[in-house]
Amino acid sequence: MDFIELKNVFKVYKNGVSALADLNLTIKKGEFVFIIGQSGSGKSTLTKLLYREERPNRGEVYVGGINVAKLRNSNVYKLRRKIGVVFQDFKLLPKLTVYENVAYPLETYGMSRGEIREKVLVALERVGLKERMHSFPNELSGGEQQRVGLARAIVNEPKLIICDEPTGDLDPKLSREVMDFIDKINKELGSTIIMATHDKEIVNRMKKRVICLHDGVLISDKEGGAYIENEDN
Amino acid sequence: MKIIRIIGKGIKDAFKSVFRNFSLSIASISCIAITLVIVAIALIATYNVNNITKKIEGVLEIVVFIDREADEDDEKYVGESINKIANVDSDKTVFNTKEELATQLREEDPNMALILDTLDENPLQASYIVSVKDVTKISDTAEEINEIQHVTSVRYGENIVNRLLNVFSILRNGCLVAVVALIVVTAFLVGNTIKITIFSRRQEIQIMRLVGTSNTVIKLPFLVEGFVLGIIGGLIALGISLFAYYFIFDYTNGTLFTNLAPLVSPSSISINTAVVLLAVGGLVGMFGSIMSARKYLKI
Numbered sequence: 001m002d003f004i005e006l007k008n009v010f011k012v013y014k015n016g017v018s019a020l021a022d023l024n025l026t027i028k029k030g031e032f033v034f035i036i037g038q039s040g041s042g043k044s045t046l047t048k049l050l051y052r053e054e055r056p057n058r059g060e061v062y063v064g065g066i067n068v069a070k071l072r073n074s075n076v077y078k079l080r081r082k083i084g085v086v087f088q089d090f091k092l093l094p095k096l097t098v099y100e101n102v103a104y105p106l107e108t109y110g111m112s113r114g115e116i117r118e119k120v121l122v123a124l125e126r127v128g129l130k131e132r133m134h135s136f137p138n139e140l141s142g143g144e145q146q147r148v149g150l151a152r153a154i155v156n157e158p159k160l161i162i163c164d165e166p167t168g169d170l171d172p173k174l175s176r177e178v179m180d181f182i183d184k185i186n187k188e189l190g191s192t193i194i195m196a197t198h199d200k201e202i203v204n205r206m207k208k209r210v211i212c213l214h215d216g217v218l219i220s221d222k223e224g225g226a227y228i229e230n231e232d233n
Numbered sequence: 234m235k236i237i238r239i240i241g242k243g244i245k246d247a248f249k250s251v252f253r254n255f256s257l258s259i260a261s262i263s264c265i266a267i268t269l270v271i272v273a274i275a276l277i278a279t280y281n282v283n284n285i286t287k288k289i290e291g292v293l294e295i296v297v298f299i300d301r302e303a304d305e306d307d308e309k310y311v312g313e314s315i316n317k318i319a320n321v322d323s324d325k326t327v328f329n330t331k332e333e334l335a336t337q338l339r340e341e342d343p344n345m346a347l348i349l350d351t352l353d354e355n356p357l358q359a360s361y362i363v364s365v366k367d368v369t370k371i372s373d374t375a376e377e378i379n380e381i382q383h384v385t386s387v388r389y390g391e392n393i394v395n396r397l398l399n400v401f402s403i404l405r406n407g408c409l410v411a412v413v414a415l416i417v418v419t420a421f422l423v424g425n426t427i428k429i430t431i432f433s434r435r436q437e438i439q440i441m442r443l444v445g446t447s448n449t450v451i452k453l454p455f456l457v458e459g460f461v462l463g464i465i466g467g468l469i470a471l472g473i474s475l476f477a478y479y480f481i482f483d484y485t486n487g488t489l490f491t492n493l494a495p496l497v498s499p500s501s502i503s504i505n506t507a508v509v510l511l512a513v514g515g516l517v518g519m520f521g522s523i524m525s526a527r528k529y530l531k532i
Contacts, residue, residue: 053443080444107242108242108446108451110235110236110239
């Protein structure tokens with residue numbers, strides 16, 4: 001079985017909007033995959049199914065051999081400890097420093113201070129922000145803030161990193177900077193990376209596997225693919 | 234170690250939150266304190282009612298007067314009949330002949346001795362003094378005794394006792410109703426405070442959920458916060474009620490209207506009252522926060 005497998009997945013929201021229809025997909029361990037498509041094509045829904053923020057109405061969603069669609073609410077946290085998530089709006093806590101933001105998940109897991117310090121410094125080193133660890137988020141540029149988000153996502157060395165439009169709020173230069181770090185982490189940690197994005201330039205530059213969704217249906221899946229022009233917004 | 238660290242963080246977060254939403258915390262604490270003061274009043278009243286009832290039970294006896302014409306056999310018959318009644322504590326039944334009563338009276342009061350000397354015949358009646366096991370059934374028992382042959386009359390402090398017990402039971406029930414109503418209101422108010430806390434920390438909660446924090450760890454600070462609000466309210470109520478009771482005890486010299494109704498000493502009920510107030514405070518606080526956490530955390 002592949003690291004990620006989606007079998008006949010359907011997702012219809014309570015308001016009647018159909019987000020995914022009969023989606024079948026497999027992703028191998030260590031792969032770097034872009035998910036592209038227009039707004040409302042089901043990209044975010046697909047990522048949310050993977051970290052069990054949403055459940056499919058039908059079908060199976062396997063992550064690391066576990067059918068997360070059947071995971072009980074009380075056990076979801078165990079899955080999420082193995083997944084790092086990076087968001088478009090960074091989701092940093094403004095009153096905490098860079099160091100504290102990255103340490104935050106580990107603190108809630110009850111890890112010891114020494115262990116936390118060790119892991120946080122490694123993560124900050126990986127995203128090149130060790131020098132800024134005492135700064136607060138509002139003292140950083142957008143790109144740096146997203147790198148803090150990335151450091152928080154990788155601090156527990158997850159097997160899967162999900163990025164939901166991570167460069168959506170960044171200009172092209174900062175986007176490239178963040179992407180370089182994500183690529184580096186993919187190579188260094190061997191984590192599988194799934195990234196939902198609109199960013200044509202990034203997709204074309206990275207030459208990775210590209211999955212394209214349209215109205216919840218998979219319309220193309222190519223290795224080393226490019227952004228599909230007619231789906232451009 | 235891991236559990237200790239998690240609990241430590243929960244407690245730290247809870248205290249931070251109490252101070253962050255200070256005005257709301259004060260409102261909740263005041264409401265809990267008011268409720269618990271009434272709980273304390275009910276509790277202290279109950280202690281005193283029980284104490285007074287016990288005291289009354291101790292002194293409450295039925296005096297059974299026997300027909301002056303009755304002979305010794307008749308008197309014996311009356312005694313046996315009394316002791317056959319279930320509610321009569323037969324070991325404590327005492328018989329006084331009219332001669333014994335006269336001697337007793339002479340000893341107690343010299344004037345009575347003079348009066349008795351002027352009379353040709355002893356005017357007193359032989360009597361039994363009867364103790365009962367269950368004081369609440371004393372009137373039934375008295376009536377039963379009254380039916381026995383050769384008994385002319387029975388006496389016991391029926392009116393005072395009944396009135397006192399009635400007043401006490403009204404007081405106790407009134408307090409109980411008020412306490413239950415206030416506990417419900419308080420739980421809702423605590424729940425509301427926790428709701429505000431949850432909203433003010435919703436970003437943090439969302440991040441916690443996404444990074445894989447267990448539900449228990451997410452909920453813990455809110456439960457501790459409710460508990461802390463309850464305990465602080467409980468301590469305030471305890472201070473107020475014990476201070477007030479010490480004052481009343483001092484002011485009345487430890488008795489209520491009459492020496493027959495002594496008040497329980499404050500020191501002997503302090504610990505029990507403290508345990509009850511803190512436990513009720515803590516539980517009501519936690520109950521309120523559990524309600525809110527369930528409703529608004531969505532985990």
